[in-house]
Amino acid sequence: MKKFLFPISLKIIILGILNALAIWSVIILIFDSHYWMGGILILGVVFINYIFLSEKAYPFRYMVPGLIFLVIMVIYPIFYTIYVSFTNYGTGHILNKEQAIEQFENQVYFPKDSVSYTFQAFKNDSGEIKIILFSPEEEAYLCENKKIIVKVDLSDPRFIDQDKDGIIDQFDNYKKLDKIQTIQRLNELQNLRFKKDEYIIKLTNLTEFKVCNKKYQFDSSLDRLLDLENGKVYHNIEGYFVSEDGERLTPGFRVKIGFQNFTKLIRSQQISGPFLRVFGWTFLWAFLSVITTFALGLTLAIILNDPYLRLRKIYRTLLIVPYSIPFFISCLIWRGFFNTEVGIVNRILNNFFQVIIPWLQDPIWAKVALVVVNLWLGFPYMMIITLGALQSIPSELGEAASIDGASRWQQFKNITFPLLLVSLAPLLIGSFAFNFNNFNVIYLVTQGRPAIPGAGTPAGATDILISYTYRLAFEGVRGNQWGLASAVSLIIFIIVAVISAIGFRYTRSLEEVSKNV
Amino acid sequence: MYRKHSFAGAFIRNLFVWIFIAFAIFPFIWIFSASINSSNTLLGQTIIPKNFTWSHYIEFFTNKQHPFGLWILNSIKVSGITAIFTVILAALGAYAFSRFRFKGRRTGLLSLLLVQMFPQMLAMVAIYLLLLNIGKYISWLGLNHHISLIMVYLGGAMGFNVWLMKGYFDTISYSLEESAMIDGATHFQSFIRIILPLARPILAVIFILQFIGTYSDFILASILLSSKENYTLAVGLRLFITGQYSTRWGAFAAASIIGAFPIMVIFLLLQNQLVSGLTRGGVKE
Numbered sequence: 179m180k181k182f183l184f185p186i187s188l189k190i191i192i193l194g195i196l197n198a199l200a201i202w203s204v205i206i207l208i209f210d211s212h213y214w215m216g217g218i219l220i221l222g223v224v225f226i227n228y229i230f231l232s233e234k235a236y237p238f239r240y241m242v243p244g245l246i247f248l249v250i251m252v253i254y255p256i257f258y259t260i261y262v263s264f265t266n267y268g269t270g271h272i273l274n275k276e277q278a279i280e281q282f283e284n285q286v287y288f289p290k291d292s293v294s295y296t297f298q299a300f301k302n303d304s305g306e307i308k309i310i311l312f313s314p315e316e317e318a319y320l321c322e323n324k325k326i327i328v329k330v331d332l333s334d335p336r337f338i339d340q341d342k343d344g345i346i347d348q349f350d351n352y353k354k355l356d357k358i359q360t361i362q363r364l365n366e367l368q369n370l371r372f373k374k375d376e377y378i379i380k381l382t383n384l385t386e387f388k389v390c391n392k393k394y395q396f397d398s399s400l401d402r403l404l405d406l407e408n409g410k411v412y413h414n415i416e417g418y419f420v421s422e423d424g425e426r427l428t429p430g431f432r433v434k435i436g437f438q439n440f441t442k443l444i445r446s447q448q449i450s451g452p453f454l455r456v457f458g459w460t461f462l463w464a465f466l467s468v469i470t471t472f473a474l475g476l477t478l479a480i481i482l483n484d485p486y487l488r489l490r491k492i493y494r495t496l497l498i499v500p501y502s503i504p505f506f507i508s509c510l511i512w513r514g515f516f517n518t519e520v521g522i523v524n525r526i527l528n529n530f531f532q533v534i535i536p537w538l539q540d541p542i543w544a545k546v547a548l549v550v551v552n553l554w555l556g557f558p559y560m561m562i563i564t565l566g567a568l569q570s571i572p573s574e575l576g577e578a579a580s581i582d583g584a585s586r587w588q589q590f591k592n593i594t595f596p597l598l599l600v601s602l603a604p605l606l607i608g609s610f611a612f613n614f615n616n617f618n619v620i621y622l623v624t625q626g627r628p629a630i631p632g633a634g635t636p637a638g639a640t641d642i643l644i645s646y647t648y649r650l651a652f653e654g655v656r657g658n659q660w661g662l663a664s665a666v667s668l669i670i671f672i673i674v675a676v677i678s679a680i681g682f683r684y685t686r687s688l689e690e691v692s693k694n695v
Numbered sequence: 696m697y698r699k700h701s702f703a704g705a706f707i708r709n710l711f712v713w714i715f716i717a718f719a720i721f722p723f724i725w726i727f728s729a730s731i732n733s734s735n736t737l738l739g740q741t742i743i744p745k746n747f748t749w750s751h752y753i754e755f756f757t758n759k760q761h762p763f764g765l766w767i768l769n770s771i772k773v774s775g776i777t778a779i780f781t782v783i784l785a786a787l788g789a790y791a792f793s794r795f796r797f798k799g800r801r802t803g804l805l806s807l808l809l810v811q812m813f814p815q816m817l818a819m820v821a822i823y824l825l826l827l828n829i830g831k832y833i834s835w836l837g838l839n840h841h842i843s844l845i846m847v848y849l850g851g852a853m854g855f856n857v858w859l860m861k862g863y864f865d866t867i868s869y870s871l872e873e874s875a876m877i878d879g880a881t882h883f884q885s886f887i888r889i890i891l892p893l894a895r896p897i898l899a900v901i902f903i904l905q906f907i908g909t910y911s912d913f914i915l916a917s918i919l920l921s922s923k924e925n926y927t928l929a930v931g932l933r934l935f936i937t938g939q940y941s942t943r944w945g946a947f948a949a950a951s952i953i954g955a956f957p958i959m960v961i962f963l964l965l966q967n968q969l970v971s972g973l974t975r976g977g978v979k980e
Contacts (some may be wrong), residue, residue: 251822426941482712486699498963522725624911648914651820
């Protein structure tokens with residue numbers, strides 16, 4: 179009986195903790211008006227509860243742990259990318275509208291004839307601050323942050339003036355701050371707001387508090403911001419409050435902007451030129467990568483597959499050394515090799531041919547360098563998969579052909595190579611898709627440079643779409659353009675989907691796969 | 696199509712192979728030579744060092760401004776934990792796909808394959824923003840924490856790994872489990888006691904592949920980690936050498952050797968097992 183009870187109760191306890199956490203998160207999410215995320219979370223939790231409580235869903239219990247991560251870290255980000263690509267999210271548009279309005283409504287201005295107060299600051303042992311303000315008429319007011327000021331009579335015995343210099347030293351458990359202490363706490367003092375009638379009182383300089391008015395008022399029925407100081411009206415236009423005469427208030431806020439990110443990529447002069455170059459180079463790069471690595475890998479595989487060749491095992495091991503070194507280290511090493519002034523490549527070229535090539539400064543040579551690096555990184559993989567595929571080609575075919583008098587080249591061209599292509603096609607298409615997004619090589623060797631002159635976004639001659647996305651999102655001169663970067667990501671998604679679809683279609687591997695399920 | 700070669704034919708083949716062996720291992724030899732060469736610049740380097748020194752390796756452990764040792768430990772920690780959990784999550788999933796017949800099984804397997812087509816880094820902006828926002832509520836799950844980086848990596852735990860493991864589990868006969876269940880074992884017990892011990896080789900392969908893959912990741916780590924003491928080796932090493940090739944070459948070389956050598960040795964020793972795992976996945980991660 180004990181044995182039976184234990185797993186059940188453990189399961190219930192874990193589910194209980196999970197549900198408690200989820201409810202807590204949902205409350206926070208709803209409170210911060212993330213209704214969508216709250217809703218999705220509720221659905222997810224209900225789903226998990228169902229799986230663990232229903233016997234019918236038993237097999238799914240084994241998948242839930244992995245699926246949770248898959249959903250949160252892969253599938254949700256895919257959908258979130260789509261959402262962000264239709265917004266202006268990024269530097270200058272980080273806050274949502276409510277947060278931006280709150281910031282504006284906290285701003286104040288000082289009317290011309292506003293009254294000034296001198297002040298004395300006090301603090302208690304836990305560091306809380308209270309202020310006594312003195313009006314021009316010498317009336318005293320006791321003030322606490324965000325509260326209405328209270329007129330007080332300083333002759334009241336609760337106010338103690340120990341040294342009889344006419345300045346209060348202590349009241350209740352609050353002690354006077356001297357000038358230096360006051361200056362040290364200036365930041366805190368600047369954030370204090372006191373209320374008097376409909377006015378606000380705040381610090382203006384080191385010695386004075388002043389009566390001021392709220393600067394902006396949001397009018398939600400007309401969706402506009404009013405400047406209470408001069409009566410200007412700011413309308414909500416594409417993530418900014420903009421006045422009639424075109425003045426834009428900062429900060430902006432994030433809003434959905436439809437297809438603007440995409441039209442920018444295609445139409446905006448400064449952006450679309452570089453973007454199309456990046457787009458074209460991405461395809462050329464992936465194509466060149468596959469062709470060069472496959473050509474070399476294939477040649478080596480055919481030589482190594484020869485049973486008459488000695489030392490084949492050792493050769494194979496030595497040839498896959500590049501594949502065994504972590505990618506990022508190889509890329510950084512090659513970047514050093516291609517250094518124009520001191521790199522080994524130029525030293526060798528200079529010794530033998532007296533030429534110096536600006537590898538990383540010239541757009542064409544930078545591309546050549548990248549292809550060479552990628553050849554080094556990629557040919558071992560191609561060699562390995564070709565060796566594997568060669569094993570599966572029956573040798574009788576070759577024997578029959580040679581009896582019929584076919585030369586070795588004819589055998590290769592007409593029998594071996596077509597058969598290889600059939601079995602390697604899915605891997606070659608996979609390799610194309612991989613190189614299409616081969617961020618490491620591009621970013622670590624050239625960082626996408628040299629820059630394209632006159633580009634409105636950080637775009638370089640060797641940037642591919644994925645490195646371009648990275649730079650838009652995290653390295654922009656004008657800040658982080660997350661919306662635009664997501665738009666580029668979405669374009670990559672679509673291209674990858676098309677490539678994969680082609681891959682499946684031509685190789686019919688999907689059907690094969692489904693048969694083996 | 697192969698026949699015995701003449702001497703000249705054999706010579707040409709071997710020469711050709713050796714040229715590319717030189718191409719393949721030259722960078723490694725050159726970087727090793729740089730790491731024991733006392734001059735720290737690219738320019739002064741010769742293949743057999745004129746002034747031999749271990750100082751670059753000593754610097755690796757003592758450089759306060761660039762704590763390589765810490766970075767490597769971070770990398771090992773993040774990759775190790777990721778790899779362990781990947782094996783656990785994938786094994787659980789693969790067991791369900793291999794041993795149960797249920798509605799949605801085929802669709803599930805195919806969707807895993809489909810999702811795997813889209814590398815996680817494509818959604819880097821969304822992942823960054825997701826963690827940025829989580830961090831506002833739960834700071835230790837936000838940006839610049841190893842645990843959130845590990846969780847991001849675990850998003851890729853299902854996928855080809857499940858396919859690889861399922862393929863292996865399918866080859867394990869049911870009869871052992873059946874007899875265990877007759878003796879009163881639950882599914883979960885037979886999974887832990889019978890399947891996992893028998894599947895040790897594939898678990899090891901996936902652990903190592905995932906470890907190497909995570910260890911080599913640059914992009915996600917560089918987006919999420921922002922303070923020096925949290926860097927992994929990939930992020931730290933790049934920061935160290937960018938723009939400094941002419942002055943920090945020796946120290947960089949030593950760090951590269953230390954960072955790459957263990958991985959190289961494991962990979963080359965287990966190449967046969969690992970390669971079959973990799974090529975089934977189709978793409979090098």
